Amino acid sequence: MKNQASGVIGDFNKAQQDAGITIFVPRDAAFARLPQSLKIQSLPADKKALVIEYHAIHSYYGADILKILVNPFEPTLATEVTNATSFRFSIAQFKGYVVIHTGIGKRSVVMETIYDRKPLAIYSVSDVLLPRDIFQ
Template sequence: MRRFPLAAAAAAFLLVLLPLATAATTSGGKSPPTSTTAAKAKAPAPAPAPPNVTALMSKGGCKAFASLVTKSPDALSSFQSAVGGGVTAFCPTDDAVRAFMPSYKNLSDDGKASLLLFHAVPVYYTLRGLKSSNGPMNTLATDGSSRNYNFTVQNVGDQVSIRTEASDAVAKVRSTVYDKDPVAIYAVDTVLEPVELFEPVEAPAPAPAPVADAPKASKRGARHRPKHVADAPGPAVDDDAADGDQRKNAKKNKAPGGGQSTRWLAAITAAVAVAAAVLV
């Protein structure tokens, strides 16, 4: 009578183990996935690397400028740091950099870095955004109130241009090198010169005021010319002096030269008469 409960207990135990054994056989002996494994499977993919600004510049016709940025540790690190928060760069074309190299070589290392950072704004601007933005802008070279390093954006129609106080030339945006938030790169045709590194351009002298024309004589004045005023009478001539002058003139007429002139005239008259007789 006592063995029946033990047999029933053994049978119940087997019924519990049988499903477990079946599950283990079906799964090939592998343990069910844990919560840690599921969490790893649902982890997001790593974020893409930020764009390489200098590489993009090189591909867009600004290889010389990108090379200068790469050779300046301060400028390169500032560009890379600004990418995450948004940046708009204006890279001069290779021809523009080549023409500017003599001036660039005369700058100190700090001056070179400031010049390169002067070509970028710490804000992402589309081309449409630039066209609607007129006025001064801070650059990556700006450092509080002691280092302004600002340039002015001026737009005429669809043309975006940049002006500085140190140059007469206006840098014009020629093409879009790259535009994908948060980075925009535009090619310009002139190197931007900050007034902190170069002498400001002298303002042109104001044009002289026009000189007023001299008043013209009126026609009425031209018609009525001033009458001639008779000369004042000279001193009275003494009668005795006048008689003396007349006597002197008479003596001159009686001079020997006067008689010779009369004889020559008579001779010429006679010769003419003879010639006329011969001809007859």
């Protein structure tokens, strides 16, 4: 896993230096609520790395932009790493909240801004973002 982790860190650093990066960090309780069939710990290292990269977008979306953003097919860092058209999620607005939907489970709500200074934005989200490409 160490090599996979260093690859993820390298991908995050490269994205930040290019167009910026937006990262969605699940709260601790989100991991505890995952059903046993969706536990990330049981995945092989390469799949764990993809799940981590699935929580990041290779674009800087500051809080003002994120509040008005609507994108039904947002590519993630996992999309880029796999050179595929998969590993995408949708970002939308619902009742004044920014929500992310992966196609698995309920929508994750952006709860708060942790850090927002170009080229990096970090937000906490209510639920773990589960890529359909891994958890079908």
